[in-house]
Amino acid sequence: QHHIIMATQFRREQEHSKNSNREQEQFILSVDRHSKIDRRGGSATTTTNMAPLPSRPTPAQQRQELSNSDGLNDNEVDLVLDQLAEEKPTSFIGAGLGKQTWSRYIVNNYLSQYKWYNPNRDNTDISLAKGWAYFEHFTLPRRFLTKSGGHHVRAPPGETEETKLYSAFLTPQSSLSDWGIGMGMYFSTLSSFVVIFLLAGILSIPNIVYYSSDQYDPNPNRRINFSLMRVLQFSTICTSREWVKCDGCEQETWNNIFTNEYLGNATDPITGESVTLINRTTCLPAQYTQGMWNFGVLFLLIVCITAYNIYLSKLEIRWDEDNTSAPDYSLIVMNPPKNAKDPDEWKGFFDTFSDKHVTLVTVALGNDELLNTLVAKRRDMNTLRGLLPKGVNISDEEALDGIVLNEHNRRLAEEKQRSCFAKLAGITITPLLRALGFCLTEDVIWKRVKATNTKIKELEQKEYDVSAVFVTFETEQGQRTALEAMNFSQVEVFTNTAITADPSALFRGNTVLNCCEAADPDAIRWNDLKCTTFEICIRQLLTFGVTCALVGLSGYVLFLTRIKVSTTIFSIILSATNSLVPMIVRILVSYEKHRREGAMQASLYVKVTLFRWMNAVIVTWLITPFLVTLGESSMDLISTINATMLSEMLLAPFLRYFDIMTLLDRHYFAPRAKTEAQMLSCFKGGWYNLAERFTDLTKVLLLCIFYSPFYPFIYFLGAATLFLQYWVDKFLLLRSWKRAPTVGADTPRFSRRYFSTAAIVIGVIGAGYAYARSPFTFLCSCREGDCDGLTDSTTFTNVSLLNSIVLESVETPTEGYYYCDQKYLGFPPIPSKQDYSLQWMTPSQEDLTRTFGWFCVAVVAIYGVYALFSPTIKLTLSLVTGVYEPKGIDQRKDFSSGVGIECFGYIPSLEVDGFHFPLLACNIDDVDVGLIKWKDPNHIKEDAHRQYDEHNMIFDVSRERRNAVFSAVKHFPPSWSSKTE
Secondary structure, three states: OOHHHHHHHHHHHHHHHOOOHHHHHHHHHHHHHHOOOOOOOHHHOOOOOOOOOOOOOOHHHHHHHOOOOOOOOHHHHHHHHHHHHOOOOOOHHHHHOOOOOHHHHHHHHOHHHOOOOOOOOOOOOOOHHHHHHHHHHHHOOEEEEEEEOOEEEEEOOOOOOOEEEOOOOOOOHHHHHHHOHHHHHHHHHHHHHHHHHHHHHHHOHHHHHHHOOOOOOOOOOOOOOOOOOOOHHHOOOOOOEEEEEEEOOOHHHHOOOOOOOOEEEEEOOOOOOEEEEEEEEOOOOOOHHHHHHHHHHHHHHHHHHHHHHHHHHHHHHHHHHHOOOHHHOEEEEOOOOOOOOOHHHHHHHHHHHOOOOEEEEEEEEOOHHHHHHHHHHHHHHHHHHHHOOOOOOOOOHHHHHHHHHHHHHHHHHHHHOOOHHHHHHHHHHHHHHHHOOOOOOHHHHHHHHHHHHHHHHHHOOOOOOEEEEEEEEOOHHHHHHHHHHOOOOHHHHHHOOOOOOOHHHOEOOOEOOOEEEOOOHHHEOHHHOOOOHHHHHHHHHHHHHHHHHHHHHHHHHHHHHHHHHOHHHHHHHHHHHHHHHHHHHHHHHHHOOOOEHHHHHHHHHHHHHHHHHHHHHHHHHHHOOHHHOOOOOOOOHHHHHHHHHHHHHHHHHHHHHOOHHHHHHHHHHHHHOOOHHHHHHOOOOEOOOHHHHHHHHHHHHHHHHHHOOOOOOHHHHHHHHHHHHHHHHHHHHHHOEOOOOOOOOHHHHHHHHHHHHHHHHHHHHHHHHHHHHOOOOOEEEOOOOOOOOOOOOOEEEEEEEOOOOEEEEEEOOOOOEEEOOOOOOOOOOOHHHOEOOEOOOOHHHHHHHHHHHHHHHHHHHHHHHHHHHHHHHHHHHHHHOOOOOOOOOOOOOOHHHHEOOOEOOOOOEEOOOOOOOOEEOEOOOOOOHHHOOOOOHHHOOOOHHHHHHHHEHHHHOOHHHHHHHOEEEEEOOOHHHOOOO
């Protein structure tokens, strides 16, 4: 029976018939193991001064007793996916309630019956139902029906009737931290910013009303391009215009596709001289009242976001305390002696700092070249398995020579019988694909495998140095005591000289260790641990330079197409670069080296954010001609920003939801897979990255703040955009996205410290310049003596515009104007930056600009102290003294009490595309398998360690060299949790 049902049955028996002590112990065991124990304490807690009661089995004993029935019994092992595929059909409404996905319901009940959708319909070896069962029970997250401590408990892959899919709409936000603190903070930030933007929009209503009134734009025939929504009437778009005479206005300023209709040349009917006429906007320039309303909104945003950042810092600590995990007990040694490969030696050293003892030691070797070669071989063998006849023993490499030769001859014979079209493709397209590494034949792959075998034999004869050491203590206090003892300055670490340290804190009596708290085991990038800080920085600088070049190239191309070609081509190129360049950036980041997944995410975040900020906000601002800032055309600035916001609100979530490649995998390639393994690989789920999700969030934040002076209604659009982003991303996380490494708080912490605050600073500076440059006409009114010689005529005929149109007659006011540069102001944007003879600001505008100008100086100074000066001071202090400070409260729980439940070990492994489970890279004989965060339910054996043999790369090298060329992991469990004979 399934374990939750067993637990319920035992509970009833206990309440009504008072079973024997043996039955009660079985009940406790069943509840503890299969409701996963309250992750916030409860029954899993073991105090530091008490051993478990003798009447209750220890966690290690529980795992031993359940090793043969953890999820499925022995008779179900070979039929696990068949049983999942044959689940009782549910209704369409039941699918919506979490029993199945609607996609699986429609495919299993309707589409899979048609040959055009499912060509393998009659193939008994490949069942599409298995693929969808794998997707729902292995890829998607599921939860137990019962809660623990008021929270949903996430079920392991393979559980069936007693679990259900997480509800995409009813799952509480607090449960999302189970995907990592970073994911929980992402959704918390989204929901909070929705509220903050709504509040900012409500406070902007006076400005919204003003800009839609006749007081701002008195044109009775006001014509606005309303686009998809009637919201542009709430912006500073000005439709009231008049022709005026200009002294000193040159054609070059107006000669582009945006403004060539606003400059005309005419002949003075009195003097016969040429006169330049300019069609200018007549709406009021920036007013003090409206500007101060926006100032109040920006100040409120600063206060709210600052307060929320402080709250997030505390929430991060609370979530970390609620989710006790390996990093709370572990440290990493970044500079171990190259020959310190014995885990017992490390245990003996760190036991001196522990109040109990060291529980786990992982000595990681710098064997990345060997591991990459072994992965390449496994990939090729997987590909070869799909090309050879079914039933071939792929592990028997001695017999493969003859099998590959026979298959090669058979394929050549079939190619001779192909159609002319297929033969033409075989001599044109196929060679090109094979040159790129695609569509390789079985003989080519087999030759590559044999070459790889030779290389592996060479690499396994090398000696590999220690690159890092992970030490896990039994208690949090042990970790903290060790880190405080190892709290050396960077100068001491670099020079290997203990200036103020106790000699007992030196490893082997002569080595100053560089220690810090370890990241989550999922977040360790084992292949990059041996990289030096210098190599990591150099690679990041190179990729950052390439990213900046891409940003510059993209901006230049967008500038040329917007000014010289058309806005249609501009929009196409803008959309293409927004999709293409982040993909290129991901490829660039893959070239980098990072020891932690969080560091890689931060690097990706910086580069993608730089590009998206520049493309969506800065480049659009820079390449839009100054004179059309308040224009009403669809290609002018405010209309472009409105279209960008609508795209972010509607198009971006739509495209993310309908992920083309993921849909093709599930609905096209999976039904046409040649093997079951290929079919299952199509159900791995869509790719996502937390760093990219944060870039979309900060991009919307910057768009709203930067353009709020022109478009106060943008705060409501921003709230709607983040609202949709929250629910679409939540739905995809629970219904579509693949399992990803658990990411800590690095990315959200990095985002709120540098980029969220930077968005506010840039937005405030943009607002300051927006008010200072108003009314964006390049015209100053003529005062006495400013425009000597300007004609007094007010009626002109046959006015020739720059776009070759001729106006029969134009009326102008008596007042004349002269050219003045309103665009290029220094910093800060205050009234004194105007030249004495080129002053365009009204008294009200000067007061407003002065306020905003000095406010810009203040926020830049505060940002410099907060984001730059403070970290610089801490970095400087770290050179001469230790800067370690423990965070949070010691939960006083033993590490071993949570093994297999919430605490997992540092087991070297690699996540590789194309493989359903990670590939182990160490000997796990001395390790409790509960320390491994995953298991393969298709390979449960009497010896729990053997279920990992297929996924362990140590069996790909010779037996005598296994322990020498792979990382060493050794478990030192406490006596109360040791396994019995």
